[in-house]
Amino acid sequence: MISIIxxxxxxxxxxxxxxxxLLDPKIxxxxxxxxxxxxxxxxxxxxxGKAAFKxxxxxxxxxxxxxxxxxxxxxxxxxxxxxxxxxxxxxxxLVLTDGDVYLSPNSVKNFLEVFTDEKIGGVSxxxxxxxxxxxxxxxxxxxxADAAHHKRMIDLTENAQGFGTKIVKKxxxxxxSGYAMAIRNIKLELPQDVLxxxxxxxxSLFNRGYRIAYQPxxxxxxxxxxxxxxxxxxxxxxxxxxxQLWKYNIVKPETKSRSFWHEIEYFWFPVKYSRNLKQFxxxxxxxxxxxxxxxxxxxxxxxxxxxxxxxxxxxxxxK
Numbered sequence: 001m002i003s004i005i006x007x008x009x010x011x012x013x014x015x016x017x018x019x020x021x022l023l024d025p026k027i028x029x030x031x032x033x034x035x036x037x038x039x040x041x042x043x044x045x046x047x048x049g050k051a052a053f054k055x056x057x058x059x060x061x062x063x064x065x066x067x068x069x070x071x072x073x074x075x076x077x078x079x080x081x082x083x084x085x086x087x088x089x090x091x092x093x094l095v096l097t098d099g100d101v102y103l104s105p106n107s108v109k110n111f112l113e114v115f116t117d118e119k120i121g122g123v124s125x126x127x128x129x130x131x132x133x134x135x136x137x138x139x140x141x142x143x144x145a146d147a148a149h150h151k152r153m154i155d156l157t158e159n160a161q162g163f164g165t166k167i168v169k170k171x172x173x174x175x176x177s178g179y180a181m182a183i184r185n186i187k188l189e190l191p192q193d194v195l196x197x198x199x200x201x202x203x204s205l206f207n208r209g210y211r212i213a214y215q216p217x218x219x220x221x222x223x224x225x226x227x228x229x230x231x232x233x234x235x236x237x238x239x240x241x242x243x244q245l246w247k248y249n250i251v252k253p254e255t256k257s258r259s260f261w262h263e264i265e266y267f268w269f270p271v272k273y274s275r276n277l278k279q280f281x282x283x284x285x286x287x288x289x290x291x292x293x294x295x296x297x298x299x300x301x302x303x304x305x306x307x308x309x310x311x312x313x314x315x316x317x318x319k
Contacts, residue, residue, distance in 0.1 A: 001033040002183070003091030004110065007073075007081050008040045008099020015040075015099035019052040022095070022103055024274075029109045036068040037085050038099075041075030045099060060084035077199050078178075079190040086188055095182045097220065103180055104219035111182040114213050121210020122202060125180030125218030136282045137231065141224030143273050143283070147266055148177075148204045152214045158187050172256040175199040175242075180220035184210070191248060196241030199257075203250040232293060235314070240297045 004022055008015045015038070021027060024037065036058065038049045053068045061067055069088065073081040086094075093115055095108060096233075107125065114123040129145045131138040152174055178198030183205060192202045202212055225231040245251050256262075270283035 001035070001091045002031055002093045002095060002108070003085075003117070004034060004036045004095045004097075004108070005082070005088035005089065006036065006038045006049070006086045006097055006099055007078055007085075008038065008045045009075070010042055010045060011040075011099040012044040014102075015045055015049050016052040016095065017102045018099050019049060020056070020102075021105075022097070022108060023053075023056050023058070023227070027105045029106055031108075031112070033065040035062075035066075035090060037088055038068065038070045039073045039081040039085055040099070041081075046070055046072060049099075076192065077190050082197060083190055083192075086185075089185055090241050092185055093182055094185050096155070096178065097180050098178065099262050101179050101220045101222050103221075104217070107180065107218040110215050110217045113217055115182070115184070117211075117213075119211050120184075120213050121186075121208065121220075122181060122183040122204035123213040123215050124174075124176035124202075125220050126152075126214075126216040127177050127179045127222050128219045130221040130223050131226070132206075133228075133279070136285070137224070137226050137228070139279055140221075140231070140284050140286060143270055143286070145222070145224075146273065147269050149216060150269070151266070153216070164266050173212060173257060174214070175202040175257055176212060177220065179222055180184065180218055194241070194248070195215075195237050195244050199242060199245060200248065200250065203245065203255065207250055207252075218250055228289070232296065236297055236300065239293070240300065243297065259300075262289065263294075 003005075006015070007020075008018070019038075023030065036053065038046070040046050040049065044048075049070055053070075058066060058068045060069065071088065073082060073084055082096075082208060092110060095111055097103060103125070111123055111125070114120055126149050127145050129138070129141040131141050133139045133142040175196070176198050181201075183201060186205070186208065188201060188204055190197055190200055206212055225234050226318065242257070270286050271280060272281045274280040
């Protein structure tokens with residue numbers, strides 16, 4: 001049995017599509033037994049999820065081999081919601097995704113095939129930008145998503161196709177993406193204030209002796225920030241979260257995966273990624289933007305670390 005966990009807050013317009021992309025039998029080849037757990041603090045998203053489940057013929061009857069649960073979480077952030085889900089989940093494998101993204105066909109099947117190797121503890125899908133690259137912010141979303149894919153392909157295979165030659169050394173570890181991942185059910189408990197829950201899960205599995213895998217055939221289509229102010233809010237949370245992980249004593253020097261110096265390894269990637277003069281210009285502007293971002297992160301973590309509530313702000317332009 002598997003458990004599919006979907007978290008969503010104020011996402012009534014998108015969660016139905018997220019549910020359909022996972023559970024519609026015309027899109028996904030699903031196992032005989034599964035449960036779906038949706039966690040949302042707001043009634044609008046709960047009702048939208050309930051309507052999507054009923055449209056797909058799922059019921060709340062737990063005696064049925066395929067059923068759904070909707071849990072109204074306390075609205076204290078995704079880590080709290082995930083902890084509730086981890087306690088409720090009955091499956092041996094947990095598939096995790098968000099209510100504001102949708103996954104590619106046969107994503108569940110592609111995830112489950114990886115777990116035939118008992119050494120695999122978790123597998124990440126590939127975030128793909130759902131935005132056009134014909135605007136500066138859309139270009140940045142596509143660029144950064146493809147850069148992450150390129151790096152993961154190199155880390156795991158020492159060969160990345162489509163973006164030129166190998167530019168970093170193979171590593172034994174990389175963090176999974178919370179937009180789409182599947183893990184073994186080892187009854188994890190997340191710190192309530194953790195900013196990068198997906199990275200915390202990745203490190204926890206790796207430190208228990210499991211390997212982390214990458215399944216790029218599972219694509220999670222993501223709408224990225226469409227304004228620079230939202231971009232800074234989002235990235236300060238995600239990149240700053242990797243710095244925060246050190247206080248939990250789960251990061252080792254050899255598994256450090258995100259830092260300013262790791263980013264320098266990809267210094268030339270933006271200009272090489274550009275397809276025309278317009279994109280080349282946008283790529284040049286990305287360098288001072290990223291530098292300013294890292295300065296802000298360093299300053300906030302060093303001198304005025306914000307609370308979880310102030311850092312985990314909703315990014316409206318990604319919905």
